[in-house]
Amino acid sequence: MNRSSVKLPGMDMKNPILPASGCFSFGREFASLYDLNQLGAVTVKAATPEAKRGNALPRAAETTAGMLNAIGLQNPGVEKVISEELPPLQQYDVPILANTAGSSPEDYVYTARRLSRSGLVSALELNISCPNVKDGGIQFGSDPESAAALTKAVKEVSSVPVYVKLSPNTSDITGMAQAVESAGADGLSMINTLIGMKIDVRTGRPILANTTGGLSGPAVKPVAVRMVYEVSQHVSIPIIGMGGVSTLEDVLEFLYAGASAVAVGTANFTNPWICPELITALDTWLEEKEETVSSIKGRSWKPCMSAL
Amino acid sequence: MNRSSVKLPGMDMKNPILPASGCFSFGREFASLYDLNQLGAVTVKAATPEAKRGNALPRAAETTAGMLNAIGLQNPGVEKVISEELPPLQQYDVPILANTAGSSPEDYVYTARRLSRSGLVSALELNISCPNVKDGGIQFGSDPESAAALTKAVKEVSSVPVYVKLSPNTSDITGMAQAVESAGADGLSMINTLIGMKIDVRTGRPILANTTGGLSGPAVKPVAVRMVYEVSQHVSIPIIGMGGVSTLEDVLEFLYAGASAVAVGTANFTNPWICPELITALDTWLEEKEETVSSIKGRSWKPCMSAL
Amino acid sequence: MKKHAAVISSKEMIQENICSMTLQTDEPLEARPGQFLHLLPPGEGRFILRRPISICEIEETECRIVFRLEGDGTKAVAKQNSGDKLDVLGPLGQGFPDIQSGTVLLIGGGVGVPPLLAAAEQLHKNGVRIQARIGFADQNQVMLVEEMEKWAETIVYTEDGSAGRKGRVTDELETDNGFDTYFACGPKPMLKAVEAKAPASGYVSLEERMGCGFGACYACVMEKEDGTLVKACLDGPVFQSREVLL
Amino acid sequence: MKKHAAVISSKEMIQENICSMTLQTDEPLEARPGQFLHLLPPGEGRFILRRPISICEIEETECRIVFRLEGDGTKAVAKQNSGDKLDVLGPLGQGFPDIQSGTVLLIGGGVGVPPLLAAAEQLHKNGVRIQARIGFADQNQVMLVEEMEKWAETIVYTEDGSAGRKGRVTDELETDNGFDTYFACGPKPMLKAVEAKAPASGYVSLEERMGCGFGACYACVMEKEDGTLVKACLDGPVFQSREVLL
Numbered sequence A, B: 001m002n003r004s005s006v007k008l009p010g011m012d013m014k015n016p017i018l019p020a021s022g023c024f025s026f027g028r029e030f031a032s033l034y035d036l037n038q039l040g041a042v043t044v045k046a047a048t049p050e051a052k053r054g055n056a057l058p059r060a061a062e063t064t065a066g067m068l069n070a071i072g073l074q075n076p077g078v079e080k081v082i083s084e085e086l087p088p089l090q091q092y093d094v095p096i097l098a099n100t101a102g103s104s105p106e107d108y109v110y111t112a113r114r115l116s117r118s119g120l121v122s123a124l125e126l127n128i129s130c131p132n133v134k135d136g137g138i139q140f141g142s143d144p145e146s147a148a149a150l151t152k153a154v155k156e157v158s159s160v161p162v163y164v165k166l167s168p169n170t171s172d173i174t175g176m177a178q179a180v181e182s183a184g185a186d187g188l189s190m191i192n193t194l195i196g197m198k199i200d201v202r203t204g205r206p207i208l209a210n211t212t213g214g215l216s217g218p219a220v221k222p223v224a225v226r227m228v229y230e231v232s233q234h235v236s237i238p239i240i241g242m243g244g245v246s247t248l249e250d251v252l253e254f255l256y257a258g259a260s261a262v263a264v265g266t267a268n269f270t271n272p273w274i275c276p277e278l279i280t281a282l283d284t285w286l287e288e289k290e291e292t293v294s295s296i297k298g299r300s301w302k303p304c305m306s307a308l
Numbered sequence C, D: 001m002k003k004h005a006a007v008i009s010s011k012e013m014i015q016e017n018i019c020s021m022t023l024q025t026d027e028p029l030e031a032r033p034g035q036f037l038h039l040l041p042p043g044e045g046r047f048i049l050r051r052p053i054s055i056c057e058i059e060e061t062e063c064r065i066v067f068r069l070e071g072d073g074t075k076a077v078a079k080q081n082s083g084d085k086l087d088v089l090g091p092l093g094q095g096f097p098d099i100q101s102g103t104v105l106l107i108g109g110g111v112g113v114p115p116l117l118a119a120a121e122q123l124h125k126n127g128v129r130i131q132a133r134i135g136f137a138d139q140n141q142v143m144l145v146e147e148m149e150k151w152a153e154t155i156v157y158t159e160d161g162s163a164g165r166k167g168r169v170t171d172e173l174e175t176d177n178g179f180d181t182y183f184a185c186g187p188k189p190m191l192k193a194v195e196a197k198a199p200a201s202g203y204v205s206l207e208e209r210m211g212c213g214f215g216a217c218y219a220c221v222m223e224k225e226d227g228t229l230v231k232a233c234l235d236g237p238v239f240q241s242r243e244v245l246l
């Protein structure tokens, strides 16, 4: 077995690195930069039942070591995602994690059914925590019961494994995680963005047209690592960890915290080649230290091992 | 009237700048660096009924544009705070905001009574959200009902105004704010630290002895500004805004967001002279723009004014 | 698009808050006028988004940029010295069309002027007649006038009259029939006025806030007249006049 | 304690990962050996905590520091060049005592050696006899040997024997009766071994993680034998041996 490979529900990954949803579009722009076959998996942009035009501009702003976005789930709608966006990705030997969002359980069930039956995706990722649209499902992201009900409903119609993407905007992330685990989730993705905002001091007004946006990037990494650390000790389904990853050390931190795979979001914008760079760096590191991804997973909380 | 001055319950402030609790000790170290009379107010370190020795070392770590702390409320206990720490501050013509923490409502009531009746403090700040001690009252920080009950109990015994310090580790900051407002709080302080952690990639183990710690500094500013923006539109009591303030622009951002005063925490460690520097910068700016603190307060959400 | 560890070969502050920099890349950039570079301000993780800056002059592996110090990012870039490296992505976006004949009017406002200089040089090579109207807030913002005069009959405007003509680049535009098409670059209100007033159609280059700069983040999506959506970074920043809703 | 915009007057990498820097301050630092400077790595808000670095040599307004590149902060400092400014707070903490007679043994491990060089120079001025045992992981970490030999009879150790004697600075300590007191600086396990083995009492300088460095944050609080609490930054970093629990 390869040192880097990991097996997650629905996704046999060559390595634990995948781009995060919304930070890789549908892969087209990156496919012209490097061979996508290098990736552990690809998470595509959220699909909703109908096309969404997204929010007014500006949709992005920078903060210290972070960025705010309020894209607003712009996407061509699930039918076009299936007919136009996903087929080009089939040429790669890489699992596809399809992110879905909606404003009602029916929306999620609808897109989940369509996507999972399209034969084009390996697993679903339920974005129950998009902070950037009025009806973006944020209520599911902070209430364990609605999250569980939603998970259950989607599991019933989905023919592929279902990952639930958790919001950090909660006081009890472990409760959320356990609720969706009991409802049948096959895995967790965490974290989505923190809700933040920036005011233009020249005008006194919010910079984003949407007023608030989702905070991502290195600034949020300590929050993400803490949540993965906490949740991984209380659930038995695998976690795709994310939030501020941009270096090999960050990848290791998430694996040590208990993540089974690590997604890279914002860093794709700063450095479009970040994913293959991290994959190479991790391979080299594992080789040098004679470790495997599974051996280092959760090391921060597992009883001391001889390897240390 | 002075352009910078602000009047908050219990605190007539020359300017809206005050150091945040835990980042100024009891003022002694700073008193040897500059004249504390320059400050708008002083927030002192949390007092608990009995002395607390704090957590094991390491208690601090750095993250990208942020820091984690797990001091663990080290303090000599409320009696010594009153007999030894607060008297030296009486020589200054500056309101004193006394932070208190505890693990039960009785603790808060006890310290609140002692502090408010000592005649040495202008107002109390209830830290219902310290993430760094097992019994640090974090439960009050995420449950509106317990927070309201606590506030009520303290208000009954306190002879000075009571500010409640809110935790950002919640999905509904406005609900928390409204709950403590209805319970009689005279003001709000926000935000306390986000819960975060950092893992030492050399050892695979958490850096802080306490495992997790409170995240502060520029990294959290977007979250803090968003919360002040949201809450200030839904309460009528004043807000002391804080979280990552280190420049004049940051101060303006919090005032525009709706804060009545702005506290500076972590930046005191990076630059011990930051408070007087910000005060001078703000004075100059207000003078130049012919503005006052009260005229710019909440500008980000108030209907357009002629001044813009 | 490539990532370059460009070396700063020279840096000069041409106004108090305007920096001119020459960058040396390993390989020729092969950029067109109107395309831009995406610079990562140095800062060990402090800066997350790159800064889009237009190519102002280009020859083989050497390229000049001219930018105004706005916020922390451009200030951090301007603090670098010759010999220092700069992380540059580019060239990005669609540039100005390669007009081969007739008269082109260049209309630039403030930091919209640098890309027009690149365009002027190219148009001159093509044998096109070039006129330029470039406008600035005041004399402390005026830049690239001599360089522009090399290629174009140039009129300089300042809003306060402290240099050149007092007024705006669009002031006498309605009655100017001396050009076949135009290239405009500047703040949105200027572009709107240009589109409204110019007697001919032309091309506008937009300064939209960007995330990635190469089409991946959807931060810069704009609407076309027909309702379809385009990305300013990928499908622009240069568009035909009236093609997108400003 | 003051804040200085120190100017880097020279920088040299004396080993692959060890940087020696000379800083020029406006006013004399008036520091004692064992005191430290608190450096803010440059980075526009990226770095929040300063880095404590011991004074290695000092004369009037010029001061030398020697530090190992550990994480991002020390790396960012080492990237600066002579002429660049560095934001420095100091001097901070309590230094070594001003011993005037007898024999002092200096015991240093790795980056614990730089402050001992400052101490050696001072002790030499005081007419004290000085011996030094300085230890490093391997030859690539060895530093300041020649400088130390100027003032002290020096024995160099490396753990792998690649330079000097193979072994540790504490190896022959138990039987060494040739000194009246000692100054020790190095990692905690070394200091523990020193306290356990040294036949005389002495002074240890601790390398604790710090927040503020001047007593305000309580990040560095340690326990004394009698249960009272002290701050490593304010009451230390130098303490009497066995005074605080390591």
Ligand SMILES: Cc1cc2nc3c(=O)[nH]c(=O)nc-3n(C[C@H](O)[C@H](O)[C@H](O)COP(=O)(O)OP(=O)(O)OC[C@H]3O[C@@H](n4cnc5c(N)ncnc54)[C@H](O)[C@@H]3O)c2cc1C
Residues within 6 Å of the ligand: A061, A062, C036, C049, C050, C051, C052, C053, C054, C055, C066, C067, C068, C069, C070, C071, C072, C073, C074, C075, C111, C112, C114, C115, C206, C207, C208, C209, C210, C237
């Ligand atoms: C295609 C294009 C070409 C450009 N060419 C030039 C040029 O040649 N010379 C020049 O001086 N300026 C140019 N600009 C504007 C330049 O990108 C901004 O001034 C710069 O990004 C501001 O960064 P900052 O770090 O100083 O400001 P900050 O306020 O710190 O920037 C924060 C974020 O907002 C974005 N931002 C802020 N202001 C603007 C703006 N006006 N336009 C776009 N993004 C902004 C930044 O890119 C960054 O992502 C161009 C913009 C675009 C879109």
Ligand SMILES: Cc1cc2nc3c(=O)[nH]c(=O)nc-3n(C[C@H](O)[C@H](O)[C@H](O)COP(=O)(O)OP(=O)(O)OC[C@H]3O[C@@H](n4cnc5c(N)ncnc54)[C@H](O)[C@@H]3O)c2cc1C
Residues within 6 Å of the ligand: B061, B062, D036, D049, D050, D051, D052, D053, D054, D055, D066, D067, D068, D069, D070, D071, D072, D073, D074, D075, D111, D112, D114, D115, D206, D207, D208, D209, D210, D237
């Ligand atoms: C009083 C004192 C004097 C010192 N003198 C020297 C010296 O002369 N030369 C030298 O090479 N080193 C010295 N050190 C150690 C030096 O401070 C650390 O190596 C340095 O802070 C690491 O910073 P970084 O940015 O490289 O590491 P990072 O891991 O990026 O640092 C992150 C945070 O952890 C702290 N930290 C990490 N490692 C240490 C450590 N070993 N000790 C204390 N804090 C640490 C940093 O200060 C910073 O706050 C001294 C430490 C102390 C307490």
Ligand SMILES: Cc1cc2nc3c(=O)[nH]c(=O)nc-3n(C[C@H](O)[C@H](O)[C@H](O)COP(=O)(O)O)c2cc1C
Residues within 6 Å of the ligand: A020, A021, A022, A023, A045, A046, A069, A071, A073, A099, A127, A165, A191, A192, A193, A214, A215, A216, A217, A218, A220, A242, A243, A244, A245, A263, A264, A265, A266, A267, C217
């Ligand atoms: C521009 C942008 C768009 C995003 N769009 C989505 C999305 O459509 N669905 C989703 O689940 N998460 C979305 N996210 C969140 C990311 O997938 C990721 O959870 C978050 O950004 C934290 O990771 P990072 O710090 O590495 O970016 C988006 C993030 C950004 C920055």
Ligand SMILES: Cc1cc2nc3c(=O)[nH]c(=O)nc-3n(C[C@H](O)[C@H](O)[C@H](O)COP(=O)(O)O)c2cc1C
Residues within 6 Å of the ligand: B020, B021, B022, B023, B045, B046, B069, B071, B073, B099, B127, B165, B191, B192, B193, B214, B215, B216, B217, B218, B220, B242, B243, B244, B245, B263, B264, B265, B266, B267, D217
């Ligand atoms: C070292 C440290 C100690 C703190 N101690 C307290 C405390 O005792 N009571 C309290 O209410 N907040 C405490 N805080 C939180 C701060 O008062 C402030 O709410 C938070 O740090 C955000 O502001 P900043 O980003 O400016 O630091 C502490 C923060 C730090 C960094």
Ligand code: FES
Residues within 6 Å of the ligand: C209, C210, C211, C212, C213, C214, C215, C216, C217, C218, C219, C220, C221, C231, C232, C233, C234
């Ligand atoms: S800036 Fe990212 S899509 Fe245009």
Ligand code: FES
Residues within 6 Å of the ligand: D209, D210, D211, D212, D213, D214, D215, D216, D217, D218, D219, D220, D221, D231, D232, D233, D234
């Ligand atoms: S480092 Fe802050 S008190 Fe010692």
